[in-house]
Amino acid sequence: MLSQGFVSAAAIAASVLFVLSLGGLSNQEKAKRAVWYGIVGMAVAVFFTAFGPGIGAYWLMIPMVIVGAVAGAYVAKKVEMTEMPQLVAALHSFVGLAAVFVAWSADLERRRVLAARALDAGAEQFSAFAALVATKAPDELMFLQIEVVLGVFIGAVTFTGSVIAFGKLAGKVDGKPRQLPGGHLLNAGAAALSLLLAILYLNGAGFWTLLLIAALAFFIGYHLIMGIGGADMPVVVSMLNSYSGWAAAAIGFTLSNDLLIVTGALVGSSGAILSYIMCKAMNRNFVNVILGGFGGSQGPAAEIEGEQVAIDAGGVASALNDADSVIIVPGYGMAVAQAQNAVSELVRKLRSAGKEVRFGIHPVAGRLPGHMNVLLAEARVPYDIVLEMDEINDDFASTDVVIVIGSNDIVNPAAQEDPNSPIAGMPVLKVWEAKQVFVCKRGQGTGYSGIENPLFFKENTRMFYGDARSSIDSLLSQID
Template sequence: MLGQGFVSAAAIAASVLFILSLGGLSNQEKAKRAVWYGIVGMAVAVFFTAFGPGIGGYWWMIPMIIIGSVIGWYVASRVAMTEMPQLVAALHSFVGLAAVFVAWNADLERRRVLAAQALGAGQQEFSAFAALVATKAPDELMFLQIEVVFAIFIGAVTFTGSVIAFGKLAGKVDGKPNQLPGGHMLNAGAAALSLVLAIAYISGAGFWTLLILALLAFFIGWHLIMGIGGADMPVVVSMLNSYSGWAAAAIGFTLSNDLLIVTGALVGSSGAILSYIMCKAMNRNFVSVILGGFGGVQSGVAAEIEGEQVAIDAGGVASSLNNANSVVIVPGYGMAVAQAQGAVSELVRKLRAAGKEVRFAIHPVAGRLPGHMNVLLAEARVPYDIVLEMDEINDDFPKTDVAIVIGSNDIVNPAAQDDPNSPIAGMPVLEVWKSSVVFVCKRGQGTGYSGIENPLFYKENTRMFYGDARESIDSLLSLID
């Protein structure tokens, strides 16, 4: 059993490692080291918490840690990069559900302590947490109840919201916005009733109030995310990340665990900031998105698209690439689905060996997760210095000979600028249509995940390179001089 001094020192060390980890993830070259900071920090946190003062039950705790570690390793080693957003959403759900269970247990312990004190029981009969509760004054107990309410509400919303986000990302739930009749009024009503139950609980009502509160929050989480469309999924993922952090922080206050408070606050604040950045990149109202698209109704009918999609074969694409001096590649989720990043990396190597300038243009919300495309390209060993963000490269498209779009739709859609009635009107996009010629690698003529038509596909300087992205890029490799 470790003393409290060791646990406090470990909490400070782990917090510093978590901060270094977050800071390092902002730079691709430091990201791998930053991940190790996070791994070591979490290992320190788990070890010193498990063997800290007042902790027992090792006969079941250690086997559970081992089982959980094995399951985590197995899942992480088998999950494909295309499934990473789903995995993140699933992990968020675990954090939310854990917060609900811990909060329920905390209130049961509080009630047991009060009942025991009424019977004159000694403090030595209590568990470590119950003993802590027994030392609290009435006003401190009220704050404990408030912490329990927050943990249950945020945790329950996070759980069901993350489950639905997982379903939408995995294609098991329809990606279109879908709410019950009454829509936002149902959410508002459930939230108001939750507030009434919270007040009743703090005023002395029974445990049943927390059970109903959790059910209402489960409904709100489910209904909120059901009302958010596929185009907003990157924001949803980062938003749920923030929710899971605040749920963890609330439980940290309940358990008087400084490390859990710091860790939860780091996750909650960074997730909220990332959500705001994503909304800005998509010209979405932050409050509207987190409220399930409230106020996000189109103001009119989107403009009809004229023209036709003109197909091209591998020979035609290769000919243009061989004659080009500058090439910009725009990756999207279609590249991830086809696992074409390796073939794309080889194409880039051949083009650069031929003396051509090749760069990547990354939109902030490309893929299903912030930074999704950067991770895929790093996995394929694409040099960091040719991977540029939207603001760094958008002005260069008029000077670009060939733009290749691989599995992207909304982030290269000119309707965002030209059609005020488009669902993505005002969203900053990559202006690939300003290049001399645009090749779009796409499976077919569908509208993609978000269901929004793209006028780019019908422009005179655009050619559609139909087929599986990996097979299409592979077919080019032997044709590049």
């Protein structure tokens, strides 16, 4: 068993590695090395925690670690990049549920310590955690109770919220916002009742209060995320990531685990900052998003005139052959069709023909921040031609051809033209300003968020229907 000095030193080293990992992920070229920082940091954290002072029951721990490692490796190999958003949401739910269970266990141990004190039982009667609790003064036990309440509430909200987010991202739950009658009043009532139960618990009420707090928080997590539409799901995933971090930090305080506190705080703060950045990029109010659109715009959306005009692969190829400048705007449709390699080959052929080809990436393209960047990097698209919205938005007016691959909301002019649109005010890629726009799309549906797009009806837009991968493949043989 390792000494506390070794464990403390390892915690510092792992924390530094986690900070380096987060910092490196801001740059595509450094991201691979940053991921390894995180892997090594987590390995160090797990090893030194498992073999630190006061840890036992290895006969149970080691098999559980092996089972978890095998399950993780299996899922990592099976899950495609297109399914990564829902996988992240599912993993958030695990963190939340773990926080609830640990908090419940901590309170049961606290009650055991108090009962043992009343019977003058010796310290040998305690588990490692209970022995730690036994050293706490009454005022310190009050702080422990507060940590337990926070762990149960935040963890339960994170669990059910993440489960619903997983369902929406996976298409198993309707992506449209739905709430029970009473809407936000139900959420507010559940939160107020949770606070009342927490006060009762802190004043000596039984374990039943924690069970009821968890049940109410489970409902709040479910109802909040059900009330959020598909257009805001990238923000929701980031927000739930933040929640899982704060739940872990609360449990870190409960367990007196410095590394868990630091790790949870890093995840919680970075997730909150990312959520804020994404809301700013979408011109959304952060509070409105997390409350399911409370106070959002209301009213009927503007009617769209005209019709969608289709075009075949020959027509698109002809326009590309005549063009000097091309911008490609990828969205989740590219991910679903796994068309990134075909797109990369198209880019290679166009650039070989002397054409300027670039990508326009919206901050919330796909269903997870950075989703499109990862796919393009995987397909070996050069980093220097992958530009963010602010870098490329002014160039559409001087661009010959724009190819939109499976995007809807991020290229929707209604965001700027229709104040009653669900995405009103959201900054979008102004693809309609280009000379010609080709939209690669499976059919005439409104897409995941259910929002109609006037772009598809504009005179300079042609709809290139079909699976994105097959459609792009059909262009390759016709590019000069």
